[in-house]
Amino acid sequence: QQQVKQSPQSLIVQKGGISIINCAYENTAFDYFPWYQQFPGKGPALLIAIRPDVSEKKEGRFTISFNKSAKQFSLHIMDSQPGDSATYFCAASRGVQGAQKLVFGQGTRLTINP
Amino acid sequence: GAGVSQSPSNKVTEKGKDVELRCDPISGHTALYWYRQSLGQGLEFLIYFQGNSAPDKSGLPSDRFSAERTGGSVSTLTIQRTQQEDSAVYLCASIPQVWTQGEQFFGPGTRLTVL
Numbered sequence: 001q002q003q004v005k006q007s008p009q010s011l012i013v014q015k016g017g018i019s020i021i022n023c024a025y026e027n028t029a030f031d032y033f034p035w036y037q038q039f040p041g042k043g044p045a046l047l048i049a050i051r052p053d054v055s056e057k058k059e060g061r062f063t064i065s066f067n068k069s070a071k072q073f074s075l076h077i078m079d080s081q082p083g084d085s086a087t088y089f090c091a092a093s094r095g096v097q098g099a100q101k102l103v104f105g106q107g108t109r110l111t112i113n114p
Numbered sequence: 115g116a117g118v119s120q121s122p123s124n125k126v127t128e129k130g131k132d133v134e135l136r137c138d139p140i141s142g143h144t145a146l147y148w149y150r151q152s153l154g155q156g157l158e159f160l161i162y163f164q165g166n167s168a169p170d171k172s173g174l175p176s177d178r179f180s181a182e183r184t185g186g187s188v189s190t191l192t193i194q195r196t197q198q199e200d201s202a203v204y205l206c207a208s209i210p211q212v213w214t215q216g217e218q219f220f221g222p223g224t225r226l227t228v229l
Contacts, residue, residue, distance in 0.1 A: 004156075006156070031215075032215050034217070036220075041222065042222055043118070043205055043207075043220030043221050043222050043223055044157070044205070044220050045220065046217040046218070049216070049217075089156055089157065093215070095215050096212065096213045096215070099145075099162055099164075099169065099170055099212050100145065100147075100162075100209060100212060100213075100214070100215060100218070101147070101159045101162060101170070102147075102149075102157070102159065102218060103159070104149075104156035104157040104158070105156050106154075106155060106156040107154075107155075107156050
């Protein structure tokens, strides 16, 4: 059972454009929603995260939008740059009760064309 | 400071052989996680440790998989009688304590290829 569904699988955006990646979750007990960025040959690294008590969080060019009623959250990358080309994973966890285990989406391969 | 390290970075083995994958977490991190990343798939949880104990082994795909952690530091993931479907990147992550909600720090992974 896939608890976190991510789309699209791949995305091509022109430099300067907006990249949008969407995720949907099933378990309402999730209380932490991070996005990880992974470059080839590297482990994932935390990009930005949100908790369900807020609807939006912005850090620089990266924004998470969170819709608790729809059980959906999305990553927006403004002014996308070639250096943003990577694979992005959304994830969710249940905090201490879930021992912080992360449930990941399937990943989105983002390519930013110069 | 040093991050999470894993060794080897690449491992090619023949079907039926046993392999050991090593993870060295960030110093002082008591919680350690193993995940598997199969080609084109997201990461799936395998097992986690709090100290040397493994309260949750629910993600281990079969009894051919086992893991241990000694001294509250280094962890070893062992796969016995490897199968081709075990080919994947095995990632390790650590956090300061299991009740610390926040970033999990990942190592670079071990790419396992079973021929």
